[in-house]
Amino acid sequence: MKFFNNLDKEKIKNKILKVIKSKAFIIVITLIILDLVLGFISRALIHKLPEQSAADRWSSDGKKMAQVSIFFTEDQMIDTDFIKKMEYVMESKMTNAGIVEEQDDDPKPQKDPRIVETQKIGDNGAYEDTEGPVDDTKLYSSCYSAQGIVSISFEGKTADKVTAIGTFGDFFLFHPLELVSGSYYNKDALMKDQIVIDEDLSWQLFGSNEVVGQMVTIGDVPHYISGVVKRQEGKMRTAAGQQGGLAYISYDSLCKYGVILSGRTEKVEISEDGKTALTGGINCYEVVMPSPVDGIVKTIVKExxxxxxxxxxxxxxxxxxxxxxxxxxxxxxxxxxxxxKAIFYPYWENLARGYEDILVVLFTIRWICKLIVICMFSVYVVYLYRHKTWTVSGIVQTLSDKKYDLEVKQKQKKDEKEAKERS
Structure with missing residues (x-):
């Protein structure tokens, strides 16, 4: 105890402060760099989820767009009629919100609402660049989908219980999958007999990726390969539901020739000879539209x-x-x-939810870094203030002296210039 009592407390305090000051700069720089690196990693992870950025791809000419997804529980009977009714109500609410202008009965050129797209699907299903508004009667773009399984056969080979996404609408505008060969199928085609498969299923059935135009059968009905998309690898994607072969087919084909797993369904007769098909099972609806006010699109879709x-x-x-x-x-x-909630989330939503958990950890670490830097800066400012060797009056006097010296110098230069001119 005597030893500690004899220590010069002031010297110890000064030594500690000296160490802190010498390391503080390094700590601050390290935290700032860590924040920047984690920010870069966060943006890279978000970039891996193009399904979440349709609004950014379509925003142009200063028009802000919003993308909203709605998922239905498995006990709900969500069919095409439900979606049509929902969109009818949605269009009415868009008009009331001022997103769509009401059209009068004046037979002048109609001011049909337009959606400005950066890309569209051409006749062959491939993406085409567009300039200006798309000639459409809707101000928004949408799609819906259901998840299920189908059996796909080719020359004696059968891929049984293949995971299938039954789509309708602008699905591939919301989900710009990377094409290995071919193109996406045309959503407006009269015959819903084109499909897109991933690399895994392509190699399983054909032993190749160059299979565009090949005919396969689903429920003994011919379908044609429109394109092959890259198989996305990774633990997260496997856990999200992208394991095994994956096929994208029309919602119509999934209802007629597959089994729907994502929601409640009913059997309906589709021909006089007793043929039946499923209806319902839609569990995901996606829409993008102008958003003059933050949050208004989500409110409109929900209502x-x-x-x-x-x-x-x-x-x-x-x-x-x-x-x-x-x-x-x-x-x-x-x-x-x-x-x-009993919701059968599609793989892209499972993936997004998984990435949210990762991003929130990075977000927390980044804010901890920011708070530490702010606290250290605040402490340093307080320290400088408490140990200041200056006063406000002293600063005012110094500024006044500098101003006086500057005026004297300017006057001297002016006098010398006038003297030279006289001589």
Whole structure:
């Protein structure tokens, strides 16, 4: 105790402060670099989810767009008629919100609403660049899908229980899958007999990726390969549901020749000879439209669905990875995993939810770095203030002296110039 009592406390304090000051700069720079690196990693992860950025791809001419996805529980009967009714109500609400102008009865050239797209699907199913508005009667673009399984055969080979995504509408505009060969199928084609398969299924059936135009059978009905898409690898994607072969087919084909797993279905007769098909099972609806006010698109879609929160989950994809959204996820830590809705999420939504968990960890670390830097800077400012060797009056006097010296120098230069001119 005597030893400690004899120590010069002031010297110890000064030594500690000296060490802190010498290391503080390095700590601050390290934290700033760490924040920048984690920010870069976060943007790279978000870039891996193009399904979440349709609004960014379509925004142009200063027009802000919003993308919203709605998922239905498995106990709901969501069929094509439900979606049509939902869109009818949605268009009415868009008009009331001022997104769509009401058209009068004046037979002048109609001011049909338009959606400005950066890309569209051409007649052959491939992406084509467009300039200016697309000649469409809708101000928005949408698609819906159902998940199920089908059996696909080719010359004696059969891929049984293949995971199938039954699509309708602008599905490939929302999901710009990387093509290995061929193109996407045309959503407006009269015959819904084209399909897109991934590399895994292509090699399983054909032993090659160059299979565009080949005929396969689904439920003994001919279908044609429109394109082959790259198989995305990784633990996250496998866990999300992208394992095994994957086929993208029309919703019509999935209803007629497959088994729908994603929602409630009913059998309906489709011909006089007793043939039946499934209806329903739609579990995902996606839309992109102009958003003059933040959050208005999500509100419109939710109200148009006219279902209780217990039967739907709605996501504003546009703001999904914003700081506010990350904060909401962080504050819901623990309860976020407690899911009481029976929803068959498609793989892209499972993947997005998985990446949200990763991004919120990076978000937390980045904010911890920022807070430490702010605290250290604040402490340093307080330290400088408490140990200041200056006063406000002294600063004012110094500035006044500098101003006087400057005026004297300017006057001297002026006098010398006038003297030279006289001589």
């Amino acid at each position: 148009s669905a006219a279902l209780d929160d217990r039967y739907i989950s709605i996501v504003d994809n546009t703001e999904r990875f914003s700081a506010f959204s990350m904060y909401d996820i962080l504050t819901a830590f623990g309860t976020r995993s407690m899911w009481n």
